[in-house]
Amino acid sequence: VRIAILDSGSQVKVDKAISFTSLAANSDPISHGTKITQVIKQQNPQAEIFMLQICERKEFSYQPDINAVIKAIEWAKAQRVDVINLSLNLDYSPELASIIDDAHNKDGIIFVVAAGNNNFQED
Numbered sequence: 001v002r003i004a005i006l007d008s009g010s011q012v013k014v015d016k017a018i019s020f021t022s023l024a025a026n027s028d029p030i031s032h033g034t035k036i037t038q039v040i041k042q043q044n045p046q047a048e049i050f051m052l053q054i055c056e057r058k059e060f061s062y063q064p065d066i067n068a069v070i071k072a073i074e075w076a077k078a079q080r081v082d083v084i085n086l087s088l089n090l091d092y093s094p095e096l097a098s099i100i101d102d103a104h105n106k107d108g109i110i111f112v113v114a115a116g117n118n119n120f121q122e123d
Contacts, residue, residue, distance in 0.1 A: 007033030020068035
């Protein structure tokens with residue numbers, strides 16, 4: 001199984017790490033990608049893991065960059081990954097939705113995505 005993790009980077013050893021932003025793929029300024037990678041590796045020890053760094057520094061935090069996400073998905077498709085993990089929060093983008101639909105429907109890639117990534121508080 002070949003798994004692409006699109007996240008903030010990882011300090012855990014992976015088979016290949018690539019950055020689609022100005023940050024290094026083997027750095028992880030918020031430790032999120034490192035934690036996700038650890039969980040995926042623990043559950044899938046034989047998997048080939050690709051860390052695709054898609055976060056940029058924005059004001060006082062690190063956020064996913066939509067252009068980096070699109071480029072990373074296109075790269076993952078070209079590598080024929082089986083699974084793409086997206087544990088991130090983005091605004092809706094018709095271009096991104098189209099690329100995800102295409103990757104799933106034409107290439108058979110399974111997407112694992114986070115739900116409830118916002119600090120939502122019901123009054």
